[in-house]
Amino acid sequence: MKLWRLPVEPVHLFGLVRSHAEWASVRQATISANIANADTPGFKAKDIEPFAAALDKTRLTMAATRPGHIGVEATALGTSEAGKAESWDITHSGNSVSMDQELAKAAEVQRVYSLDTSIARSFHRMFLTSVRTSG
Amino acid sequence: MIDALAAVSRLAGAGMEAQSARLRIVAENIANARSTGSVEGADPYQRKTILFDARFDDALGAESVKVKGIVTDDSPFLVEHDPGHPAADQDGNVKLPNVNMLVEMADLREASRSYEANLQMIKQARSMISMTIDLLRSS
Numbered sequence: 001m002k003l004w005r006l007p008v009e010p011v012h013l014f015g016l017v018r019s020h021a022e023w024a025s026v027r028q029a030t031i032s033a034n035i036a037n038a039d040t041p042g043f044k045a046k047d048i049e050p051f052a053a054a055l056d057k058t059r060l061t062m063a064a065t066r067p068g069h070i071g072v073e074a075t076a077l078g079t080s081e082a083g084k085a086e087s088w089d090i091t092h093s094g095n096s097v098s099m100d101q102e103l104a105k106a107a108e109v110q111r112v113y114s115l116d117t118s119i120a121r122s123f124h125r126m127f128l129t130s131v132r133t134s135g
Numbered sequence: 136m137i138d139a140l141a142a143v144s145r146l147a148g149a150g151m152e153a154q155s156a157r158l159r160i161v162a163e164n165i166a167n168a169r170s171t172g173s174v175e176g177a178d179p180y181q182r183k184t185i186l187f188d189a190r191f192d193d194a195l196g197a198e199s200v201k202v203k204g205i206v207t208d209d210s211p212f213l214v215e216h217d218p219g220h221p222a223a224d225q226d227g228n229v230k231l232p233n234v235n236m237l238v239e240m241a242d243l244r245e246a247s248r249s250y251e252a253n254l255q256m257i258k259q260a261r262s263m264i265s266m267t268i269d270l271l272r273s274s
Contacts, residue, residue, distance in 0.1 A: 021267070025139035028263065032143040032256045033197035036150030038249050039157075040187040040200055099252055110259055117266040124270070 013123060021116040023051050028109050034097050041093035045102070047086070142195040143260035149199045150253035153187055156202050157246045160185045161239050168234045176224040180232040182208035208233055 027048050037043040048054075088098035137145075160183050170180035188203035210233045218227030 022139070025143075025263070028256075028260060029139040029142045029146065029195070029197055032146040032150075032253075032260070033195075033199070035249075035252050035256055036146045036153070036200045037187070037189045037198060038150075038252065039153075039245070040189045043189045043198070046198075099248075103252065103255070106256065106259055110263065113263050114266060117270055121270055 017116050017120045020051060023054055024109050024113045031102050031106050034102050038097045038099055043095050045087055045097045140260045140264055144257050145195055146199055147253040147256040151250055153200045153202055154246045154250040157185050161243045164234050165239050168232060171229055172222040177222050179212060179230050182233045184208055
């Protein structure tokens with residue numbers, strides 16, 4: 001039994017939880033922008049790409065070799081406009097923000113974020129258990 | 136680009152600002168629902184409406200909202216027969232503002248609902264930040 005090899009795998013979990021929490025925060029910001037523009041004529045509701053799609057993509061970032069170079073944001077996730085199929089209702093002015101839908105999405109974000117922090121906490125506790133001296 | 140959760144507060148704040156401006160216009164219309172002119176045949180108070188516009192904010196990385204402008208409603212005025220009124224014309228007709236109380240009340244309710252939704256976003260972002268900070272707490 002090679003037990004010392006085990007800790008390598010759970011460490012990756014922290015990275016996964018971190019990126020998922022980051023994804024949830026960006027989604028929350030997108031939902032917030034939709035709600036702020038709930039009464040703007042012609043505004044199209046937006047949503048970010050699903051986490052699985054964001055995770056699958058290999059992101060090539062440009063190296064900043066000089067201080068003046070413009071960097072590419074690591075958190076820049078692809079956004080998509082909600083069309084007729086995705087949005088629950090579209091008003092006469094062409095605004096596709098559905099308040100119910102946005103609040104439902106916000107509740108979902110809250111739930112997954114809570115899950116992320118709980119996972120991080122329980123794994124942290126697990127590590128502490130292995131580090132602490134008994135007695 | 137600032138932190139996404141900090142951006143939520145800024146975006147919702149912009150939304151709340153826009154909605155309160157809208158509430159102010161509604162209050163102005165209701166207050167002036169019976170404001171007529173003072174000279175013969177003068178035009179009364181004209182109903183005002185507000186225009187919102189989505190504007191991409193580079194710092195937030197999302198579309199914020201701002202008040203584009205306040206315009207007047209050009210729909211015809213109401214006319215009432217009241218020969219004794221100072222603003223009455225030769226036929227004794229007085230022009231009253233084109234303010235419909237029912238429309239104003241509906242607008243008021245909608246603005247109030249949108250304001251609440253924006254406030255809810257701020258509350259939720261705050262709770263998400265607290266969850267993150269709570270990770271530091273020793274369990």
